Amino acid sequence: xxxPRLIALCFLFLFLAQAFWMADGRRVDEExxxxxxxxxxxxxxxxxxxxxxxxxxxxxxxxxxxRLSFIVFGLLLGGSLWYVAxxxxxxxxxxxxxxxxxxxxxxxxxxxxxxxxxxxxxGFYGTVFYAIALSHTLDASARxxxxxxxxxxxxxxxxxxxxxxxxxxxxxALAFLFYLAPHRRAAALxxxxxxxxxxxxxxxxxxxxxxxxxxxxxRVGYFLAFRPRVASxxxxxxxxxxxxxxxxxxxxxxxxxxxxxxxSRRSRYFGxxxxxxxxxxxxxxxxxxxxxLSVRNLVLALPFLCLFVAGVFADLLEEEFEGPPSRLARxxxxxxxxxxxxxxxxxxxxx
Numbered sequence: 001x002x003x004p005r006l007i008a009l010c011f012l013f014l015f016l017a018q019a020f021w022m023a024d025g026r027r028v029d030e031e032x033x034x035x036x037x038x039x040x041x042x043x044x045x046x047x048x049x050x051x052x053x054x055x056x057x058x059x060x061x062x063x064x065x066x067r068l069s070f071i072v073f074g075l076l077l078g079g080s081l082w083y084v085a086x087x088x089x090x091x092x093x094x095x096x097x098x099x100x101x102x103x104x105x106x107x108x109x110x111x112x113x114x115x116x117x118x119x120x121x122x123g124f125y126g127t128v129f130y131a132i133a134l135s136h137t138l139d140a141s142a143r144x145x146x147x148x149x150x151x152x153x154x155x156x157x158x159x160x161x162x163x164x165x166x167x168x169x170x171x172x173a174l175a176f177l178f179y180l181a182p183h184r185r186a187a188a189l190x191x192x193x194x195x196x197x198x199x200x201x202x203x204x205x206x207x208x209x210x211x212x213x214x215x216x217x218x219r220v221g222y223f224l225a226f227r228p229r230v231a232s233x234x235x236x237x238x239x240x241x242x243x244x245x246x247x248x249x250x251x252x253x254x255x256x257x258x259x260x261x262x263x264s265r266r267s268r269y270f271g272x273x274x275x276x277x278x279x280x281x282x283x284x285x286x287x288x289x290x291x292x293l294s295v296r297n298l299v300l301a302l303p304f305l306c307l308f309v310a311g312v313f314a315d316l317l318e319e320e321f322e323g324p325p326s327r328l329a330r331x332x333x334x335x336x337x338x339x340x341x342x343x344x345x346x347x348x349x350x351x
Contacts, residue, residue, distance in 0.1 A: 004091045004094065004095075008082045008094060008095075011095075011098040012079065012098070014102055014103075015074065015075065015107070015111075016071065018103075018112075018344075018345075019071045019074060019108050019111045020071065020112075022108055022113075022348060022351070023067040023071065023112040023113075032115065041116040041161065041162055041163060041164075042161050042206040042207050042209070042210035042212050042217070043116065043120075043158065043161045043162040044114065044115060044162065045210045046209065046210050047066070047070060047073075047114075047119065048069070048114050066114055067112060067113065070110070070111055070113065070114060070115070070118045070119070071111045073111065073118035073121075074108070074110060074112075074118045075111070076122050077101075077107070077118065077121055077122040077125060077303060078098065078101050078102060078107070080125060080126065080129075081097050081098065081303045081306060081307065082098050084129055084307065085098070085306075085307055085310050088307070088311060089310055089314035090314060092310075092313075092314045092317055093310040093313075093314035094310070096306075096310035096313055096314065096333070096337070097303075097306045097307055097309075097310035099337045099340070099341070100250055100253070100305075100306040100309060100310070100340065101302065101306050103337075103340050103344040104247070104302060104344065105246045105247065105344055105348055105351060106247070106295070106298055106299050107299070108344070108348065109351055116162040116163040116296070117163070117295070117296050117299045119159075119162035120159050120166040120296070120299075121166075121300050121302065121303065122155075122158070123158035123159025123162055123166060123169075124159045124300050125155075125303050125304070126151065126154075126155030126158070127152065127155040127169040127170065128169060128172055128173050128176065128304075130148055130151045130155050130173075131152050131173035131174065131177045131192075131195075132176050132180060132274075133148050133152075134149055134152055134177060134191060134192075134195075135179075135180035136180070138181050138184045138188060138191070139184070149191045149194050149195045150195070150198055152173070152192075152195040153194065153195035153196065153197065153199045153202070154198060154199070154202060156170055156173070156196070156198075156199035157198065157199035157200070157201070157202030157203045158202065160199065160203050161202065161203050161207070164218070165296075169300075170196070170199075172277070174192060177192060242350040243347075243351070245347060246343045246344050246346075246347040246348070247343075248343065249336045249337070249339040249340035249343055250309075250340050252336055253309050253313070253333070253336050254308070254309055256332070257308060257309045257313065258276075260316065261273075261312060266315065267315050271311055272312055272315075275304040275305070275308040276304070276305075276308045278301070278304045279302075279304030279307075280305075282297050282304070283297070283298060283301045283305065285297050286298045313329065316329040317329060317330055317333070
């Protein structure tokens with residue numbers, strides 16, 4: 001095993017330890033009980049009750065078992081984030097992206113709780129990047145195109161079956177697919193239609209497998225809700241304040257990365273701007289939705305924002321730009337990532 005992969009596995013192991021720490025010893029609360037028992041998300045229902053042989057009383061007594069499926073989804077998202085960041089920005093970019101993801105309370109809580117956040121985020125992320133991968137294989141063999149189209153469709157189906165609004169990931173995916181294949185848009189449309197058909201088959205299949213009425217679940221499913229008055233209890237500030245404090249170092253890095261993009265033309269290229277174009281609108285959408293939905297929007301945005309920060313700082317740390325600015329960027333990055341990890345570990349027990 002190569003050294004970069006070993007370091008990535010160490011980061012993912014730390015993520016796994018934190019997720020088990022949060023899941024261990026916590027009884028299933030009312031929100032998780034509703035998600036696992038009568039959720040409008042068939043993926044959550046299946047993941048919380050694998051095989052349908054677990055009695056509710058069993059996993060109420062030992063909540064680690066049903067939560068294990070969601071921890072696996074969180075790990076898979078972390079591994080996918082590493083793969084893309086490593087391919088786009090090199091080893092440094094991969095380390096930065098994983099350090100932000102593995103010490104984010106958003107990712108850890110999404111993985112440690114029964115709910116649609118972790119599988120939806122993984123499916124949404126895969127929808128976008130498999131569409132980009134498909135655009136690069138339109139001139140390759142039919143086998144490669146079929147594989148990318150199938151993975152694109154499976155990711156989209158998983159995202160939609162986990163959280164209905166996550167199906168909107170199809171919009172940026174198609175935009176990137178047609179943008180990156182300007183001379184093969186007819187072929188791109190054909191393969192995208194195949195992917196959507198695969199996604200539709202998976203979406204309907206999991207409803208059938210979970211024994212759920214598709215029409216009834218769509219009626220009660222939330223899609224987009226802007227500042228509704230029905231948000232029960234309003235915003236739970238005791239949970240919001242620790243979340244903000246735990247994310248403060250990461251927000252600082254994001255602000256510095258955003259400032260760098262505005263000031264440096266060298267950082268404004270597709271590999272940096274594409275994740276920003278998805279992550280930033282999702283983060284802004286979180287400000288316009290009720291708290292429980294806004295957290296899910298932030299979880300969907302998280303891997304894209306991690307990619308954006310990783311790409312910008314990987315550019316700043318390139319060897320050809322060694323000098324005082326590069327050394328300053330390295331020092332700021334290392335100190336802020338360390339503070340981010342400490343803040344996460346300190347504040348996680350408050351959630």
